[in-house]
Amino acid sequence: EVQLLESGGGLIQPGGSLTLSCAASGFTFSNFDMTWVRQAPGKGLEWLSVITASGAATYYADSVKGRFTISRDNLGNTVYLHLSSLRAEDTATYYCAKDNDYYDHRSGSYYDANDVWGQGTMVIVSS
Amino acid sequence: AIQMTQSPSSLSASVGDKVTITCRASQDISHDLGWYQKKPGKAPNLLIYGASSLQSGVPSRFSGSGSGTDFTLTINNLQPEDFATYYCLQDYNYPRTFGQGTKVETK
Numbered sequence: 001e002v003q004l005l006e007s008g009g010g011l012i013q014p015g016g017s018l019t020l021s022c023a024a025s026g027f028t029f030s031n032f033d034m035t036w037v038r039q040a041p042g043k044g045l046e047w048l049s050v051i052t053a054s055g056a057a058t059y060y061a062d063s064v065k066g067r068f069t070i071s072r073d074n075l076g077n078t079v080y081l082h083l084s085s086l087r088a089e090d091t092a093t094y095y096c097a098k099d100n101d102y103y104d105h106r107s108g109s110y111y112d113a114n115d116v117w118g119q120g121t122m123v124i125v126s127s
Numbered sequence: 128a129i130q131m132t133q134s135p136s137s138l139s140a141s142v143g144d145k146v147t148i149t150c151r152a153s154q155d156i157s158h159d160l161g162w163y164q165k166k167p168g169k170a171p172n173l174l175i176y177g178a179s180s181l182q183s184g185v186p187s188r189f190s191g192s193g194s195g196t197d198f199t200l201t202i203n204n205l206q207p208e209d210f211a212t213y214y215c216l217q218d219y220n221y222p223r224t225f226g227q228g229t230k231v232e233t234k
Contacts, residue, residue, distance in 0.1 A: 035223075037171070039165075044212075044214065044225060044226075044227050044228040045163070045165065045171060045214050045216075045225045045228070046225065047216065047222060047223040047224060047225055050221065050223070059221035059222060060222065061128075061222045062128060062222065095170060095171065097171075102176050102177060102180065104177055104180060107158070109158065109177070111158065111159065111161075111176050111177035111180070111218065112159075112176075112218040113161040113173050113176035113177075113182070113216075113218065114161070114163075114171070114173060114216075115173050115176075115182065117170035117171055117172070118170060119169075119170055120170060
């Protein structure tokens with residue numbers, strides 16, 4: 001069974017740091033880009049970051065660039081998100097997701113989408 | 128970053144209704160759009176990729192259309208389990224961006 005399991009969330013003081021982990025199983029982890037998304041209480045989904053399959057490239061939302069760092073361990077089938085300089089507005093449930101490439105035979109195009117998601121881990125930033 | 132604008136932000140519907148949600152991109156994103164369903168306390172669920180392709184296992188009452196800047200998610204014959212919040216997500220470039228969501232509530 002394809003599965004993603006996040007961990008590492010908790011209560012952290014403003015200005016603090018935390019590392020979230022996402023353990024993958026049931027698929028060849030090293031073949032897929034991996035993404036982090038969050039949802040603050042009562043708010044919508046926010047895309048945060050992606051790391052390519054090899055780990056060679058990373059991309060971030062402007063809201064977290066310079067504060068969050070994505071990384072991965074392809075031998076350990078785990079993707080990480082290091083959160084630093086945390087603010088109250090970073091309080092959210094954080095989800096990891098697998099990126100899948102779909103080939104459309106009709107158009108000959110490839111499309112990308114997040115087909116597998118973890119259950120989320122909650123981060124609360126509060127003094 | 129590309130801005131994604133969804134409308135409406137919420138709607139009320141009954142079981143059996145047809146529901147239409149729209150998503151507009153701030154620039155041409157071709158067919159690079161997905162639709163996701165989100166229920167409280169649950170992980171997001173991929174419904175549609177490539178603007179109109181149905182993800183495996185998703186009921187055929189869900190459909191997507193559009194290209195360029197204007198996209199639509201349609202739910203035919205709304206079922207009780209479809210009351211949720213729906214999000215579009217552009218995968219044209221990075222950073223990816225979600226629409227603000229559309230909450231489908233019981234009338």
